[in-house]
Amino acid sequence: MKLDLQEIETFLRVVELGGVSRAADDLALSKSVVSKRLSDLEQRMGVKLLLRSTRRVVPTDTGLAFYQQAKEALQELSEAAETASLHDRGLCGRLNVLAPMSFGTLWLAPLIARFMRLHPQLQISLYLEDRISDFEREGYDVCVRVSRIGDSALIARELARSARILCASPEYLQLHGTPENLEALHAHDCIGYSNVASRQFWSFQGEDEHGELSAAAPRGRFSTNNGEVMRELAAAGQGIALLPSFLIHQQLQDGSLIEVLPQARPKPYSIYAMYPRSRRASRKVLALCDFLQQSLVDAPWEQ
Numbered sequence: 195m196k197l198d199l200q201e202i203e204t205f206l207r208v209v210e211l212g213g214v215s216r217a218a219d220d221l222a223l224s225k226s227v228v229s230k231r232l233s234d235l236e237q238r239m240g241v242k243l244l245l246r247s248t249r250r251v252v253p254t255d256t257g258l259a260f261y262q263q264a265k266e267a268l269q270e271l272s273e274a275a276e277t278a279s280l281h282d283r284g285l286c287g288r289l290n291v292l293a294p295m296s297f298g299t300l301w302l303a304p305l306i307a308r309f310m311r312l313h314p315q316l317q318i319s320l321y322l323e324d325r326i327s328d329f330e331r332e333g334y335d336v337c338v339r340v341s342r343i344g345d346s347a348l349i350a351r352e353l354a355r356s357a358r359i360l361c362a363s364p365e366y367l368q369l370h371g372t373p374e375n376l377e378a379l380h381a382h383d384c385i386g387y388s389n390v391a392s393r394q395f396w397s398f399q400g401e402d403e404h405g406e407l408s409a410a411a412p413r414g415r416f417s418t419n420n421g422e423v424m425r426e427l428a429a430a431g432q433g434i435a436l437l438p439s440f441l442i443h444q445q446l447q448d449g450s451l452i453e454v455l456p457q458a459r460p461k462p463y464s465i466y467a468m469y470p471r472s473r474r475a476s477r478k479v480l481a482l483c484d485f486l487q488q489s490l491v492d493a494p495w496e497q
Contacts, residue, residue: 201235202264204228205243209261210333213251269476285478286315292337296421296441297465298322302338302486309485316478324389324419335479337468338486340438348468349475351483354490355462357439359446360454365431367452373434376458383433385424386417398458425451438463443495465490 207217208228218228236243243257253261272287293302298320306318321334337348340356373379376398414433418424421441428435429450445451467483469475475483 285313288317354493385435440495
C-alpha cells in the first residue's frame with residue numbers, strides 16, 4: 195500500500211485540532227483540500243478513520259490507533275531528517291509550543307525570538323492559552339506551565355520560580371486601609387482569578403499540620419481569567435490581587451503596586467517546560483528546554 199505523507203500529516207492535524215476548519219487554518223489550506231486529503235487517505239487504506247459531525251471530527255477506534263502509530267512514525271522520520279542535516283544546517287523542522295497567556299506574552303515570546311535567531315532553519319508555532327489542554331492529543335511538542343506539577347505523563351524541567359504576592363495600589367490602601375492579617379481581607383475588595391478554585395487561589399504558607407493556612411474565599415466585585423487584567427485593575431485602585439512576581443515585578447519597583455501582608459506569602463509557583471514521557475524527546479525539544487532553562491536561571495523578577 196502506497197501512502198501519501200501529506201495526507202497523513204493532514205489527518206494528524208485534524209485529529210489534534212478536532213476539526214477540518216481548524217486544521218485548514220493551521221495548515222494554511224482550504225477546507226476542501228483538507229477534506230479531499232482525508233477522503234483519499236481513507237480510500238487508500240480502505241477503512242473509516244474519522245467520524246464527522248457539523249461541530250467536531252473525532253477518530254474511530256481504528257483511526258485513533260493509526261493516529262498514535264503514525265505520529266510516532268513521523269516523529270522518527272523527522273528525527274532522521276534532522277540528524278542528517280544537523281551538521282550542515284543545525285536544528286530544523288517545526289516545534290509546537292503551548293504556554294500561559296501572560297507568561298508567554300511577557301517573557302517567553304522574547305526568548306523564543308532569541309532562540310529562533312540561533313536556529314534560522316527552525317519553525318516555531320507558539321500557542322497561548324491559560325486552560326489545561328490535552329497536551330499529546332492536541333499535538334504540542336513542548337508546553338510551559340506556571341503551577342504546582344502533578345502530571346506524571348509529562349517530563350517536567352523546572353525553568354524558574356515565581357513568588358505569588360498580594361498587592362494593591364497606594365490609592366486603594368490609602369482609601370480602604372492596609373490589612374494587617376489574613377482575616378482583615380474579609381473587609382476588602384479582592385480581585386478574583388476565575389481559572390482556579392477560590393480555595394486554591396487563597397492558600398498561604400502557615401504553621402498548621404498541612405503547612406498551609408487558607409483564608410476565606412475572596413470577596414470582590416470583579417474576577418477574570420487573565421493575570422494582566424487583574425494587574426491593571428489592581429493598579430487602577432479596584433482591589434487587592436494575588437499575582438505572580440513575573441507579572442508585577444516592574445510595578446512593585448516603580449511603586450504603582452505595593453505588597454500587602456508580605457509575612458503571609460503563598461507558596462511560590464514553579465515554571466516548567468514539559469514534554470511527553472510516551473515519546474522520545476527530539477533534539478529541538480531538548481535544545482529549547484536547555485535554552486529556556488539557561489535564560490531563566492537568574493529570573494529578573496526574583497532579583
